[in-house]
Amino acid sequence: MAKLAFLGLGVMGYPMAAHLVNAGHSVTVYNRTTAKAEKWASDIGGSFAPTPREAAEGADFVMACVGNDDDLRSVVEGDDGALAGMKSGAIFVDHTTVSALVTRELAAVAAQQDVGWVDAPVSGGQAGAENGQLAIMCGGADDHFAAAKPIIAAYSKGTVHFGDVGSGQLTKMVNQVCIAGAIQAVSEGLYMAMQAGLDAKKVADLVSQGAGGSWQLANRAGTMVDNEFNHGFAVDWMRKDLGIALAQGKDMGLSMPVTALVDQFYAEVQQMGGGRWDTSSLIQRFRKMNDEI
Known part of the structure; x- marks a missing residue:
């Protein structure tokens, strides 16, 4: 226990x-909205603090799981940041999906205080987090990863070390690129099935059993057909x-046309008011183009 x-x-x-609490660890949480931290402590039985440092x-x-690069910096750096309170030999495990650049930047700052760093973005969504079934992709020194892995096991179904600091974030980028292409393909296929007068759910069930199968098709086809996106x-x-x-790809001199196109399709979904919809809402573009919504 830790x-x-x-x-x-x-x-x-x-x-x-x-x-982590259920695994027997002593856990103190911080959240930007203190009321939520208080509720967590009341519901779960841990404790909360008013600042990351405390x-x-x-x-x-x-551990951290916040929003973006700036959010991560805000909980790590400064007089009230986590590094101001961390002891020598402790390890920071970042589950936020951020750039490899900020990951390496903050890891270097942490190293000056003899604090280890493991970047450990996750995949599996809200359901994976709730069920303790996340896939976790990690970067960091071998000894830091080895120390963190048993702790991370409380909410993971698979944790893999890919190399030095930043490697986890690079792997997560690959994950998101693959998801984007898959959702677009599922959206096109399901909409084609519906327009052809087929039972799209039955089509999805069968296709999922063959070479056209994917997690997105198996887990999102039903809600996509039913026009339900307030989840995920x-x-x-x-x-x-x-x-x-895309920024990482540009720095590497890569051509990523499908990812760039799907990103623009998501921009259209945002313009439709779907910023908080699940990513499977890409199919809504077809409905809008055909005046179905």
């Missing part, structure tokens, strides 16, 4: 921190992630 801090109690962080004091590991991973966050991937 003394832990968890920073950020969104739809992912709230259940992830709870899994949450991190004495902790063996500090928000379009706003997907655009943030794709922006990170």
Whole structure:
């Protein structure tokens, strides 16, 4: 058992921190909205602190799952940031999806204080967090990853080390690129089935059993056909992630035409008021183009 801090109690962080308590760890949480941290402590049985620094004091590991690069900097740096309270030898485990650039930048600052860093973005969505079934892709020194892995196990179904700091974030970019292309393909296929007068759910069930199968088809086809999108991973966050991937690709001199196109399709969904819809809402573009919504 370890003394832990968890920073950020969104739809992912709230259940992830709870899994750590259920695994027997001592957990202090911080959230920008203190009322949510108070509720978590009341519901789960851990404790909360008013600043990241106070949450991190004495902790063996500090976990974070916040919004973006700037949010991460805000909970790590400064007089009230986590690094100001972390002890020598502690390890910061970042579950936020951010750029590899900010990851390496903050890891270097942490190293000056003898604090380890593991970038560990996750995949599996809200359901994966709630069920403790996240796929976690990690970067960092071998010894830091080895120390963090048993802690992370409280909410993971698979945790893989890909290399030095930043490698986890690069792997997450690959993950999001693959998801974007898959959702667009499922959207086109399902809409074609509906326009052809087929039972799209039955089509999805069968296709899922063959070479055309995917997680998106198996888990999102039903709600896509039923026009239900108030769940899952928000379009706003997907655009943030794709922006990170496209910027990385540009730096590497890569051509990523499908990712760039799907990113623009998501921009259209945002313009429709769907920024908080699930990423499977790409199919709404077809409905709008045909005046169905």
